[in-house]
Amino acid sequence: MDEDSGTEAQTAPAPRIRPASDRSLLVSFGDEIGVENHVRVKRLTEALAGVRGVLNLHPAFASVLIDFDPRFRTHEEIEALVRRRLAGVDLEAGNPVESARTIEIPVQYGGESGPDLEDVARHAGMAAERVVKIFSAADYLVYFVGFATCFPYLEGLAPELAMPRLATPRKHVPAGSVAIGGAQAGIYPLASPGGWRLIGRTALPLFDPAGEPPPLLRMGDRVRFPPA
Amino acid sequence: MNRIHVLSPGLLTTVQDLGRFGWAHHGVSASGAADVVALRVGNLLVGNAENAPGLEMTLAGAELEFEGPAVIAVTGSDFGAAVPIWTAVEVAGGTRLSFGRTRAGARAYVALRGGLKARKIMGSASMHVATGVGGRPLRAGDLLEIGKEAVRKPRPGPWRPPEADGPIRVTTGPQADRFGDELYAAAYTVTEESNRMGLRLRGPAIPSPPGGMLTEGTALGAIQVPPNGQPIILFVEHQTTGGYPKPANVISADFTRLGQLRPREEVRFELITIERALQLLREQERWIYALMR
Numbered sequence: 001m002d003e004d005s006g007t008e009a010q011t012a013p014a015p016r017i018r019p020a021s022d023r024s025l026l027v028s029f030g031d032e033i034g035v036e037n038h039v040r041v042k043r044l045t046e047a048l049a050g051v052r053g054v055l056n057l058h059p060a061f062a063s064v065l066i067d068f069d070p071r072f073r074t075h076e077e078i079e080a081l082v083r084r085r086l087a088g089v090d091l092e093a094g095n096p097v098e099s100a101r102t103i104e105i106p107v108q109y110g111g112e113s114g115p116d117l118e119d120v121a122r123h124a125g126m127a128a129e130r131v132v133k134i135f136s137a138a139d140y141l142v143y144f145v146g147f148a149t150c151f152p153y154l155e156g157l158a159p160e161l162a163m164p165r166l167a168t169p170r171k172h173v174p175a176g177s178v179a180i181g182g183a184q185a186g187i188y189p190l191a192s193p194g195g196w197r198l199i200g201r202t203a204l205p206l207f208d209p210a211g212e213p214p215p216l217l218r219m220g221d222r223v224r225f226p227p228a
Numbered sequence: 229m230n231r232i233h234v235l236s237p238g239l240l241t242t243v244q245d246l247g248r249f250g251w252a253h254h255g256v257s258a259s260g261a262a263d264v265v266a267l268r269v270g271n272l273l274v275g276n277a278e279n280a281p282g283l284e285m286t287l288a289g290a291e292l293e294f295e296g297p298a299v300i301a302v303t304g305s306d307f308g309a310a311v312p313i314w315t316a317v318e319v320a321g322g323t324r325l326s327f328g329r330t331r332a333g334a335r336a337y338v339a340l341r342g343g344l345k346a347r348k349i350m351g352s353a354s355m356h357v358a359t360g361v362g363g364r365p366l367r368a369g370d371l372l373e374i375g376k377e378a379v380r381k382p383r384p385g386p387w388r389p390p391e392a393d394g395p396i397r398v399t400t401g402p403q404a405d406r407f408g409d410e411l412y413a414a415a416y417t418v419t420e421e422s423n424r425m426g427l428r429l430r431g432p433a434i435p436s437p438p439g440g441m442l443t444e445g446t447a448l449g450a451i452q453v454p455p456n457g458q459p460i461i462l463f464v465e466h467q468t469t470g471g472y473p474k475p476a477n478v479i480s481a482d483f484t485r486l487g488q489l490r491p492r493e494e495v496r497f498e499l500i501t502i503e504r505a506l507q508l509l510r511e512q513e514r515w516i517y518a519l520m521r
């Protein structure tokens with residue numbers, strides 16, 4: 001068939017596949033942050049779930065790192081598997097974001113729970129109430145979960161609420177803190193050091209070791225932050 | 229019930245198995261023994277499955293009292309306890325075993341015949357010290373229970389791995405083409421800020437490549453270079469994603485050496501091919517599994 005036959009279907013760009021170590025392979029779809037790459041990453045991650053000899057999958061904005069046991073698998077085998085699985089799923093079809101589940105995370109805004117709310121309001125040139133209204137009205141998408149223990153990378157922060165991180169990170173950020181770091185919104189699932197601006201806190205556990213499964217948020221979830 | 233009393237915990241003593249796999253897409257790295265060869269060999273010596281939970285001690289060890297008789301193997305570095313290392317030994321009930329300061333590398337392991345009885349979280353008994361997933365480091369007064377999960381007879385030792393020196397071997401990392409060969413030109417010192425999350429090195433600054441990069445998945449042993457040019461080797465409790473470029477990645481066969489690096493020690497790096505890295509891993513595996521013949 002003529003390649004220029006004028007079909008509407010978009011084809012995914014060929015992913016770049018290369019070893020990251022003697023036991024891992026990095027599959028990347030380019031360097032754009034956006035819903036299109038999120039969908040590709042999510043579908044590839046799902047297509048590789050449960051493969052024998054694959055130890056871990058690390059999805060990110062536009063790539064998936066695949067850790068495997070080099071005693072049982074080779075880079076060539078894993079690369080062939082990725083290509084087969086990619087051929088078997090339509091990376092571009094439909095929009096799984098629309099059918100995603102929505103998780104409501106009630107947030108106590110300001111005060112001791114959100115010690116940086118006033119600073120964020122000043123930086124945005126608006127009242128704290130307005131910051132809360134804008135922040136809690138938005139719909140966020142979990143691009144992926146990574147960094148350290150269930151930290152969700154969220155899409156959807158209103159641009160007017162963006163604010164640079166603290167020059168000196170706090171030594172202790174309480175678990176459940178809802179925060180703004182640059183142009184991103186996030187939540188600290190566990191107490192940790194951190195440099196994001198804390199605007200509130202949720203009592204909902206984001207990581208419950210006794211839970212099945214322990215993490216609350218998954219890649220592809222939609223999230224809202226209504227006032228508690 | 230056969231128990232061990234923790235009389236003093238040492239600097240940092242944790243329960244470790246070979247790690248918690250399958251959770252990186254939730255931001256949870258594998259954790260597990262920092263010197264994976266030492267724990268595996270200890271377990272095989274006492275007749276356990278190689279993944280049985282044991283104790284990992286760091287720089288200065290614990291003081292333990294055994295309630296009843298036990299078969300144990302101390303592996304890794306010599307912390308001066310009154311038992312031979314890299315071999316299975318019987319300890320009588322009432323024995324007190326005192327580990328002191330390290331005489332060699334960073335970590336010593338105690339494998340116990342039957343394994344330590346430990347609650348598994350997300351499929352593993354390993355403590356992830358930085359986040360508290362899987363429990364907390366041992367404290368004085370803790371009681372540990374020895375399990376009954378041995379799978380074969382203890383093997384006499386000693387079974388000591390060949391002395392490894394020379395540079396740490398690496399293969400190219402995902403951004404290797406954006407770096408020169410500065411990483412290989414000088415020795416780097418392991419700093420005091422190093423831990424199970426990362427080995428922070430100090431030495432001649434490595435120029436950051438121009439242009440940013442997207443946050444992407446990070447592999448165990450990745451060498452990342454932040455803007456200050458001081459490399460960090462991502463270790464067993466590493467973050468699962470990161471945004472710093474990575475010129476190189478330590479080979480699997482040298483992970484055991486990373487687990488024994490102490491602060492102030494000097495390291496150099498040597499770039500090898502993946503084929504050579506896998507050959508070295510096969511040799512290491514053959515040596516470990518010869519124990520089971």
